Amino acid sequence: MLSSDALEPYVKGLEVWVPHAEEGWQLATIQSRELTEAHITLETRAVTGDERTNPRMHMHAVPASPRFLGQDAQNTELPPLRNPKVLDGADDLTSLSYLHEPAVLNNVRIRYAAHNIYTYSGIVLIAMNPFQRVQLYAPELMTAYSGKRRGELEPHLFAIAEEAFRDMIQEQRDETIVVSGESGAGKTVSAKYIMRYFATVATQSGGKSLVADASKRDDRGTEIEEKIMATNPILESFGNAKTTRNDNSSRFGKYIQIHFDKQSYIVGATIRTYLLERSRLIYQPNTERNYHIFYQLCAGAPPSERAQLCLDECTKFAYLNQGNCSEIQGVNDFEEFAETQKALSTIGMSVQRQWDIFRVLASLLHLGNVAIAAQSRTNASIAEDEEAFVTATRLLGVDAAMLAKWITNKQIITRSDKIITKLTPAQAVSVRDSVAKFIYASLFDWLVTNVNATLCNEESASQSHSFIGVLDIYGFEHFKRNSFEQFCINYANEKLQQEFNQHVFKLEQEEYIREQIDWQFIEFTDNQPCIALIEGKLGVLALLDEESRMPSGTDENFVNKLYQQLDTPANKKYFKKPRFGQSAFTICHYAHDVTYEAEGFLDKNRDNVPDEIMEVLEASTFDFLLEVQKHRQAVSVAINYGAAIMNEAKEVASPQTKGRGNAGVSKKPTLGSVFKGSLIELMTTINSTEVHYIRCIKPNEAKVAWKFEPQMTLSQLRACGVLETIHISSRGYPTRRTLAEFISRYYMLVPSSKRPESPRDYCAAILDHALKSPDKYQIGLTKVFFRAGQIALLEKARTDKLVHAVTMIKKNFLARIYRRKYLALRHATITVQVKYRRILRLREKERIRREAAATTIQRHWRGYNQRQCYRAALCSIIYMQTGK
Numbered sequence: 036m037l038s039s040d041a042l043e044p045y046v047k048g049l050e051v052w053v054p055h056a057e058e059g060w061q062l063a064t065i066q067s068r069e070l071t072e073a074h075i076t077l078e079t080r081a082v083t084g085d086e087r088t089n090p091r092m093h094m095h096a097v098p099a100s101p102r103f104l105g106q107d108a109q110n111t112e113l114p115p116l117r118n119p120k121v122l123d124g125a126d127d128l129t130s131l132s133y134l135h136e137p138a139v140l141n142n143v144r145i146r147y148a149a150h151n152i153y154t155y156s157g158i159v160l161i162a163m164n165p166f167q168r169v170q171l172y173a174p175e176l177m178t179a180y181s182g183k184r185r186g187e188l189e190p191h192l193f194a195i196a197e198e199a200f201r202d203m204i205q206e207q208r209d210e211t212i213v214v215s216g217e218s219g220a221g222k223t224v225s226a227k228y229i230m231r232y233f234a235t236v237a238t239q240s241g242g243k244s245l246v247a248d249a250s251k252r253d254d255r256g257t258e259i260e261e262k263i264m265a266t267n268p269i270l271e272s273f274g275n276a277k278t279t280r281n282d283n284s285s286r287f288g289k290y291i292q293i294h295f296d297k298q299s300y301i302v303g304a305t306i307r308t309y310l311l312e313r314s315r316l317i318y319q320p321n322t323e324r325n326y327h328i329f330y331q332l333c334a335g336a337p338p339s340e341r342a343q344l345c346l347d348e349c350t351k352f353a354y355l356n357q358g359n360c361s362e363i364q365g366v367n368d369f370e371e372f373a374e375t376q377k378a379l380s381t382i383g384m385s386v387q388r389q390w391d392i393f394r395v396l397a398s399l400l401h402l403g404n405v406a407i408a409a410q411s412r413t414n415a416s417i418a419e420d421e422e423a424f425v426t427a428t429r430l431l432g433v434d435a436a437m438l439a440k441w442i443t444n445k446q447i448i449t450r451s452d453k454i455i456t457k458l459t460p461a462q463a464v465s466v467r468d469s470v471a472k473f474i475y476a477s478l479f480d481w482l483v484t485n486v487n488a489t490l491c492n493e494e495s496a497s498q499s500h501s502f503i504g505v506l507d508i509y510g511f512e513h514f515k516r517n518s519f520e521q522f523c524i525n526y527a528n529e530k531l532q533q534e535f536n537q538h539v540f541k542l543e544q545e546e547y548i549r550e551q552i553d554w555q556f557i558e559f560t561d562n563q564p565c566i567a568l569i570e571g572k573l574g575v576l577a578l579l580d581e582e583s584r585m586p587s588g589t590d591e592n593f594v595n596k597l598y599q600q601l602d603t604p605a606n607k608k609y610f611k612k613p614r615f616g617q618s619a620f621t622i623c624h625y626a627h628d629v630t631y632e633a634e635g636f637l638d639k640n641r642d643n644v645p646d647e648i649m650e651v652l653e654a655s656t657f658d659f660l661l662e663v664q665k666h667r668q669a670v671s672v673a674i675n676y677g678a679a680i681m682n683e684a685k686e687v688a689s690p691q692t693k694g695r696g697n698a699g700v701s702k703k704p705t706l707g708s709v710f711k712g713s714l715i716e717l718m719t720t721i722n723s724t725e726v727h728y729i730r731c732i733k734p735n736e737a738k739v740a741w742k743f744e745p746q747m748t749l750s751q752l753r754a755c756g757v758l759e760t761i762h763i764s765s766r767g768y769p770t771r772r773t774l775a776e777f778i779s780r781y782y783m784l785v786p787s788s789k790r791p792e793s794p795r796d797y798c799a800a801i802l803d804h805a806l807k808s809p810d811k812y813q814i815g816l817t818k819v820f821f822r823a824g825q826i827a828l829l830e831k832a833r834t835d836k837l838v839h840a841v842t843m844i845k846k847n848f849l850a851r852i853y854r855r856k857y858l859a860l861r862h863a864t865i866t867v868q869v870k871y872r873r874i875l876r877l878r879e880k881e882r883i884r885r886e887a888a889a890t891t892i893q894r895h896w897r898g899y900n901q902r903q904c905y906r907a908a909l910c911s912i913i914y915m916q917t918g919k
């Protein structure tokens with residue numbers, strides 16, 4: 036049933052959001068509203084756009100289940116309300132009055148259009164990729180953010196870095212900055228700037244930040260910072276590749292811990308890496324490349340080393356030419372090779388050791404060129420004198436005959452016998468490739484361990500007092516075809532999302548307690564059932580491991596096991612068996628339902644090379660290769676030990692799983708279990724730190740500067756949990772203002788005679804006047820908390836008040852002006868009148884005077900005439916009488 040409160044704002048002329056196919060959401064105004072006992076009808080019209088593409092929208096809501104009908108879709112809710120215009124482009128989404136999907140999208144869009152790439156969403160920083168160099172990372176800006184609290188300046192990743200740095204000093208605890216987002220969203224760039232910030236900014240005791248002054252740092256300090264920065268080009272060369280989505284895509288996850296001493300100077304760093312994409316070594320889709328280092332080596336090796344390693348154009352190597360892409364626009368592999376070498380030297384790696392590494396890389400390229408022929412129709416064979424094979428085995432320092440034998444044959448050990456069978460050419464190619472993948476993955480791990488050894492020796496480890504970790508991890512992935520890699524990535528994201536949700540809740544609760552407001556905490560939907568479905572005792576990973584350890588295990592058996600174990604009513608919210616086909620399974624993740632193709636799961640999970648080939652490699656005459664393998668074995672032992680402990684714990688917990696399919700079971704750690712172990716370890720670390728979040732968003736697929744694709748942005752906002760967080764917090768008090776901010780904006784809502792002294796009472800007085808429902812807000816010690824929508828009401832009240840005030844001022848002002856004008860006019864009129872009258876009077880006087888004069892003249896004239904006549908008559912008489 037719709038409450039009258041909910042309906043109240045929906046009046047004619049109000050702006051609301053309606054769904055739109057391309058724009059995500061579109062602005063519309065309510066044209067009419069009709070309320071009957073049976074239902075409510077709202078009719079809206081799009082504010083912009085042409086009538087054909089955006090026809091009128093008719094909305095209905097029945098009392099029992101409010102709904103509005105779109106052009107062709109039915110919605111069960113009233114349309115979301117638009118925020119007051121004054122909030123457009125707010126730099127923190129939590130300051131919006133209505134917090135919903137369209138509001139978030141609109142705000143981010145407005146900011147991006149104004150070239151503001153960063154926006155806060157509560158504790159999260161949303162970073163939109165500009166796909167263009169922006170002037171936001173200069174040292175002067177680092178100085179500006181140094182020592183400043185978040186919110187004092189525009190949103191920025193330096194503000195997040197500074198916050199972590201300050202918290203570390205003040206709270207004496209470890210910090211983590213989680214940078215996530217989809218491929219090409221800007222994680223690596225952001226992580227690099229954060230590291231640069233830490234490398235540039237140092238502290239003085241007392242927690243006062245300042246940009247590092249070279250004179251204040253000893254050489255060791257500066258050297259460590261240089262080394263830390265040098266890890267970027269190294270890891271990028273060996274772990275990044277060109278993909279369709281990103282020219283410099285990191286094909287692994289990493290967690291870099293920067294260690295600080297008691298004075299908050301950097302003393303070292305350690306790097307943990309996750310799930311390097313191994314398949315890229317042997318296969319690249321069209322327009323994609325293998326790892327950068329191979330192309331750099333082919334372009335940059337000097338002639339003597341080139342000859343020694345038999346290097347050629349990169350297009351000549353099967354492992355490098357499948358994507359038909361040997362160059363990246365704007366990247367010079369020759370120069371990049373020099374950069375990589377320089378970085379390796381910076382971390383203290385000798386030139387000899389560098390060439391050992393390059394030798395291994397060259398051997399892999401030649402191994403990829405080894406032709407596997409069909410000896411008979413089904414049996415594979417390798418020509419031992421083939422150039423590529425000779426070079427590969429020479430560089431690897433291994434027995435060519437033995438390697439050829441174990442690439443083309445397989446040995447099965449039974450209780451009483453050892454049976455050798457021939458492999459098909461396809462199987463042999465797969466073994467050859469598994470050797471290459473194994474060596475490259477081992478080399479990568481060795482490299483990371485060595486980088487760590489130089490970045491954090493025993494001395495720096497002993498000085499380390501606290502650390503800030505930067506996690507640059509792949510975001511949620513959902514492609515047309517999803518495989519084991521996407522499964523692992525999405526599993527990692529489920530774990531991070533859970534941590535994030537709990538964190539947001541924890542923070543909310545903490546703030547409410549700190550501010551001493553009354554609240555009843557709301558439950559939120561935890562994604563734990565989905566995580567349990569993946570990593571639980573009989574979850575996807577356990578069943579995958581069980582099947583992987585069977586000598587005769589297949590992807591089909593694995594997927595059937597999933598159907599049997601997991602396709603149950605209890606799991607129906609999280610696991611689905613697709614309607615068609617028997618080779619896929621769907622997991623309903625927090626961000627999206629993803630259907631995974633089971634094909635290849637077992638191979639990828641097993642990720643092992645036959646024992647016989649391991650023996651061949653272990654007998655190598657190339658010392659460096661042996662060192663790499665020893666390192667690998669040490670890591671495996673550690674993982675096995677961890678796995679054994681985990682298994683033991685599991686078996687104690689669940690006796691019914693004991694003995695499940697143990698016959699002929701391989702004891703090697705599977706990739707899934709390794710990943711699970713490293714993820715658990717990562718989560719333990721992260722949970723012991725204070726976490727800060729940066730969510731990178733890729734605003735368009737084509738990587739075009741400043742282009743905003745709403746649907747693409749929306750799906751990422753959903754996937755990175757921003758909308759989920761907003762949903763969570765909107766059930767509490769999502770909007771808040773400090774008492775001072777609140778008073779300075781809304782003081783006019785209470786008459787000046789009724790303004791109390793204390794800020795809290797002042798706020799209470801304002802709220803009492805402006806908001807009808809006291810349950811819609813709470814006044815804390817330093818902040819006022821609002822339920823969704825209240826700021827819009829306050830804004831409206833403020834606008835009404837101001838409009839009223841403006842009208843009054845205008846009225847009085849105009850009255851004054853017109854009165855003045857009137858008085859001036861009156862005065863002028865009177866003056867004119869007086870003068871005119873005077874003139875008239877003068878004229879009258881003059882006339883009278885003239886008339887009098889005329890009369891006189893007339894009289895005189897008449898007199899004169901009469902006299903003249905008299906005189907003439909007299910003369911005539913005299914004349915007549917006298918004759919004179």
Ligand SMILES: Nc1ncnc2c1ncn2[C@@H]1O[C@H](COP(=O)(O)OP(=O)(O)OP(=O)(O)O)[C@@H](O)[C@H]1O
Nearest residue numbers: 166167168218219220221222223224281283284285
């Ligand atoms: N802040 C930024 N300023 C300018 N350009 C950026 C910024 N962030 C990202 N870019 C551009 O986007 C590209 C992709 O960024 P980046 O490599 O950091 O993505 P990613 O999220 O790490 O991707 P992947 O997961 O594939 O490694 C960069 O090469 C750069 O061109």
